[in-house]
Amino acid sequence: MEHKCRGSYYIKVFGCQMSEHDSEVLAGQLEEMGYQSTEEQAEADIILLVTCCVRETAENKVWGMLGRLRKLKQDNPNLVIGVCGCLPQQKDIGKDIRKRFPHVDLIFGTHNVHELPRFINQLQETRETVLEVWTDTDAAVVENVPVKREKGLKAWVTIMYGCNNFCTYCIVPYVRGRERSRQPDSIAKEIEELVLEGYQDITLLGQNVNSYGKEFVDPAFDFADLLQRLNKIPDINRLRYTTSHPRDFTEKLIEVIAESKHVCENFHLPIQAGSNRVLKKMNRGYTREQYLELTNKIRGKIPNASITTDIMVGFPGETDEDFAETMDIVQKVRYDSAFTFVYNKRPGTPAAKLEGQVPEEIKKKRIQELIALQNKISLENNKALEGDxxxxxxxxxxxxxxxxxxxxxxxxxxxxxxxxxxxxxxxxxxxxxxxxxxxxxxxx
Ligand code: SF4
CATH class of the missing domain: 2.40.50 (OB fold (Dihydrolipoamide Acetyltransferase, E2P))
Structure with a gap:
């Protein structure tokens, strides 16, 4: 296909791997329209901020960057500035952005990233801010949107959107909508093409990959079946997936991973807390005993597996005893590494309204203790590999x-x-x- 260069674009991603993927979709569309990527904000004709609202720090960075872009827009009134992703998807934030930052031209959410070309054309015709945030959480899963990937070995492929879990601290189900899975044929085709292009390390993405396919008419085809199928793609090297919810991790899935040559032995299983009382308040849907049973089963079947996790300290109402149980589970599982977080209120989530918010000094003390313990275990685990x-x-x-x-x-x-x-x-x-x-x- 021949392209006429229409100008250049710069994309800044704030946040998680889902936002990374959104940015690939956006870049793919811009390239198809004839835009080229640039590393220099000052040179760009289009600047897009792909946002995430899971972490407050990321949100503040977005506001900071939007403030700084005001000057660029003054110098170049034709510059197109867009904000998309999770942030505008939250109630009234899109309108708020339009009011606070009138130099922003495009504001859209997570469900309509594939509509970027239409937004740009509309803007060029009307010269008025385009604000389109789809609130319909059942928006159809859109297939075959062009995706541009950075050259390299690693690629990410979204297999499902949304989340049905409603953990009480998390905003994702509200901004990303209900679970919707892509068709296996379409996923397989995308990965076959990636393999032909030389990608060797492919990560399947979803907020909760283990519930892949639950809404299919033939629900017999689940995530384990998908892995089995993708494992057979000719010349595929490595297949990974993230994130998996411990509650939905089946024995069948462990078996399939053990038997599938290309699926990597890396289990990322977010525990979040070690106390049953806190897990219940978080609405995680498992107990510490069930979680330990799962990690024991994995180690029993795949002894060289690495197990990593996400842990949160300072959830509302977390006592010293609850925290001690978190430390205890870290010692029992002996994670290879862990993403550790301090709980922060997210407006619009049930946990934000809970009594017993933990004071900052206590959160700080707990996270330091937790990091020290995890670092000690990570080092010991890595030392144990010497000679292998x-x-x-x-x-x-x-x-x-x-x-x-x-x-x-x-x-x-x-x-x-x-x-x-x-x-x-x-x-x-x-x-x-x-x-x-x-x-x-x-x-x-
Ligand atoms: S599983 Fe829980 S933490 Fe993960 S995206 Fe869904 S609601 Fe959020």
Missing amino acids: VVEVLVEGPTKNNHDRLGGRTRTNKLVVFDGRSELIGTTVSVKITAGHLTHLDGEY
Whole structure:
């Protein structure tokens, strides 16, 4: 297809992997329209902010950047500035953006990222701010939207949208709508094309991938079946998925992962809290006993699996005893790594209205204790790998030393070793010589 260059675009992503994926869809559409990407904001004809509202810090960064862009718009009135993603999807925020930042031209949500070309055309015709946030959470799943991916080895493929879980601290179900799964054929086709283009490490994305397919007319086809099918794609190298909810992780799924050569042995299972009382208030749908049973089953079937997690401290009403149970479960599971968070109120969620908000100093003390414990375990786990030979997909030279290469194990650990640049993009065997907190040293 021949393209006439219409100008350049700059996309800034604030937030999670879902926003990363949205940005790929947006870039794909802009490229199809004839725009080219630029690294320089000042050069761009279109600047898009892809936002996430899960973390308050990300939200504040968006406001900061919108403020700074005012000057660019004064210098170049033809510049198109857009804000999309989770943030405008929240009640009245779209209108608020239009009022506070009149230099913003496009405001749209998570359900209509595929409509960007129409918005741009409409703006060019009317010269008036386009504000379109679909509130219909059942918006049809849109297939075959062009997606542009950064050159490299890794690609992300959305397999489902939305979430039905309503954890009481989380805004996602309100802004991303109900669960909707893509058709297996369409997912397989997208991945086949990615493999042909040279992508080797493919991550399936969804807020809760384990409930994939639940709304299909033939619900017998579930996430385990999808993995089994994708595992057979010719020349596929590595398949990953995120995020999986511990409640819906079936035995069948563990079996399928154990047997599927290309599905990596990396289990990210967000525990969030170790106390049953807190888990219940969070509406997580499992107990600590059920969670431990699950991790034991995984380790029983796949002894070299890595298990990682998300943990939140300071949920409303969390007592010293509740926190001690979180520390206890971390010690029992011995996670390879953990994303640790301090609970922050998200307006519009049930937890924001709960009594017993935990004072900041206590939250701070707890998170420090938790991080210290997790760091100790991560280091011990990595040291235990010394002497092992692991499979590494080589990604590129390390930032600080170009003679050293970095790559990932199937368990998603970073390995650094001396090697020639020809190895980039290949899968090699590396002997681990030293385990550190965040990476492993190796010898090729
Ligand atoms: S599973 Fe819970 S935390 Fe995850 S997106 Fe759904 S509601 Fe939010």
